Amino acid sequence: MRINLKIESIGSYSRLQKFLFPLIVLVFGAVSFWPDVAFDLPYGQHQWRQCDAYSMALNYFQEDAGFFEPSMHFQHGSGKGSGRSVGEFTGTYWLNAQVWKFSGLKPYTMRWTHMSLWLLGALSLFAMGRNWFGALKSAFVTAFVSASPLIAFYAGSYLVNPAALGLVFLSWWLAWQLMAFDRSKSKGRWSMEVLLFLCLSFSVLLRPTMALGWIPIAIWALRRGNLVLWFPRFALPLAIAVGWVFWSKSVNDANGSIYFCTTIRPLWDSQNPAIIWRAFCENLLPEWYHEYVRYVFGFCALMLAVFRVFLASVRVQDEREKKLELQLPLLIGLMVLGLAIYFLLWFENLDAHDYYLIEFQLLLPLLLWRCIQVLEYIRNSNLRWYRGIWTLLIIALSFQLLEAHLRTRMKHTSPTGWWSDVILTHRDREVWSWFHGDQERRFADLEQVKSAMRAHGIQRDERIISVPDPSSNITLSLLDQKGFTDLYDENFVGDERIELYVQKGASYLVCNSRTWYEERIKSPWLQRPIIDFGGMIVFDLSNSESPLSSDAGQR
Incomplete structure (x- = not known):
């Protein structure tokens, strides 16, 4: 009877695994307020930048413009102005304009395009972690990364930033698969090579700073002794992205456009760094993760680091880690360094542009995977701490999912209800209530x-x-x-x-x-x-x- 129960339990767990990612998608849909906003025009947080994207797509459609003829409705520029201006890669804008030629104008397809690219990245993240740590632990990591209010709001918006992040995560999965394949036995290798090239290219075209996300691929290739073979895979997408930046600057210069940021805005050029730092801490960091969640995660990471140093079974576990060759400590160190440089180079934009923190999500899966590794180290030696830390992490995730939902909903409709009153700050609720009232008065x-x-x-x-x-x-x-x-x-x-x-x-x-x-x-x-x-x-x-x-x- 025990054997039968065990077999049934294993079978049930196997069936559960098949539904974990669809469950993540359903939860994320609820957290991101997706059923209510999926068909909306640009609205809410950074409506300004969302409307820039929509403007370009709309002009592509209405004017039947070629791909290299992007323009905005805003006509500022040299002479009488032309609207000719460009910043980020306009690929998804142009693609949606082509779709509208057959479907008629459907602005919301831009939301669906960017959401789809993000979900592909989330699926890739889940697939990688499932192979390394199991489905449940991988579901935790994927959900934690998705639970950021930045992802919850912007993934299904008109901005391309989470879509670029999703393409980076998809690149990780493709690169890992290619490294694991035997060249002589792999039938689908060339199709995966093409997909990897497209993902690497579009990720840095949409957001050049997403090149930071190539660090894990480079280190994995280096540890396998074939970094030289991977150099062309990086060089061509990077050259394309650099070419786009220079072309954008030439278009803007030719038309007297000063709107798009196609250069750095470093700390050392800042006139009021203290004011920007305060705005970053008070306004932007809460959009990344709630303060309590950051504290809990930091505490858990600190405790796990202490355990990692003093565990008696480290040598045995190091052998297992060596076989997997994830090199997570090295990756975390390099990613922190890269993000620190990124922070310094674009410091002046961190007073209000919260979507600049989406790059920080490149670090989070690495940290979470490392936490899982160390938790597995201590599982046999200290089960109480193992369960305690997992309990804290799960509570933090649950709270963050709720907070992300409330924060995202607040940006689309006036915050109401007991949960909003308890979790969201009075200042945030007042600001967004005013915003919605102002929009109603002016644009109804x-x-x-x-x-x-x-x-x-x-x-x-x-x-x-x-x-x-x-x-x-x-x-x-x-x-x-x-x-x-x-x-x-x-x-x-x-x-x-x-x-x-x-x-x-x-x-x-x-x-x-x-x-x-x-x-x-x-x-x-x-x-x-x-x-x-x-x-x-x-x-x-x-x-x-x-x-x-x-x-x-x-x-």
Whole structure:
């Protein structure tokens, strides 16, 4: 009877393994608020950058532009401006534009594209860990990496950063498989080589700093004595990525665009490093992992490091580790060094750009795998500590999943409920409640205004001034209208600023704030409203009462 029970137990565990990753996907879908946002336009955290991506995809689609003709709705640039500007690789934007030619405009496919690439990376992470440590432990690692609020929010957004990370994890799995294959016996080797080339290339095209994720592959190849053979696999994707960066800079220089960051912004150039550091600690780190989770994980890692030093059975376990050849301590050290350099080189962007911390997720699976290794070392010698540390880690993961869900939901809808009141800070809840209220007041009628503008004969290529809007493309892309916003040209204010943009071809002004309008109600530029719908007013600038000065835009 015992034997039968044992066999049944093993069979049940085997069946459970098959459903672990689908279960992770379901949990991640709930954590990321996916059922509620899967079909949405850009919204929430860094709507600014999400709308940049959407703007480029929309222009590819509407203008039937070639791949090397990216442009934004925002028309700032030399002369009268052209919108020609580029930063990150536009491959997924162009691809979605081609899909829309058959399906019609479906903006949300950008969310699905980026989510799919992230999930492929998560599956690769799970597959690697399952072969090394078992399915349950690998599920823990995959879930922990996915439980970051950064991943929960951005994986299914219009930004490409988690997609690039997913491609790095897929590259790890492909590289490990290739290293394990016998050349003479491998039938699918060349297809895997092509896939690896594509993953390595697209990961650094989408996000050049994801080259940090190549460190594990390089070390694994070095330990097997074939790093020289792997050099061409790294060199060509890196050359393509560098070529894209130089091409982007040439496009931006030719068109006078200063918008995209295609260079470093190091610590030593910072005017206020203390302010940036404070913003990083107070605003960005909580978006990576909750403070409590970081403390618990740090405590567990410290305890495991102490155990690793003093365990009597280290030699036996070292032999097992040597056979696997993961080289995790070395990888962790090199990755920490690489991320420290990354932190210093892009320090000035760490005041508000939380998605820059997605690179930190390259380190996390290495740390978690190492923790699992050390836990296996102490399992036989100290079962109590083994169970205690695992209990702490599982509690931390459970809490982090809940916190990531609440934080992600907060960015899409006003935070309510007891759990939000307890776990989320009052400051965060107030900020996001204000954000959603502001969006509702200003943009609730945006689609109707867009339709009314088309009904008035206003074409998408006719330039507008959209105010107030400190971003480049939020209102412009959502209205699908070329033009200007409050971004840049700070030396021009009031009517002088409107005149500047009229000189550059603006024919209409779209105001999304009654307060802004009431403060300037006597302006001669604002005497001919042609659309007044809810919170938005459209003014005809071509037939306004304001004369143009001859020196507009010359100062």
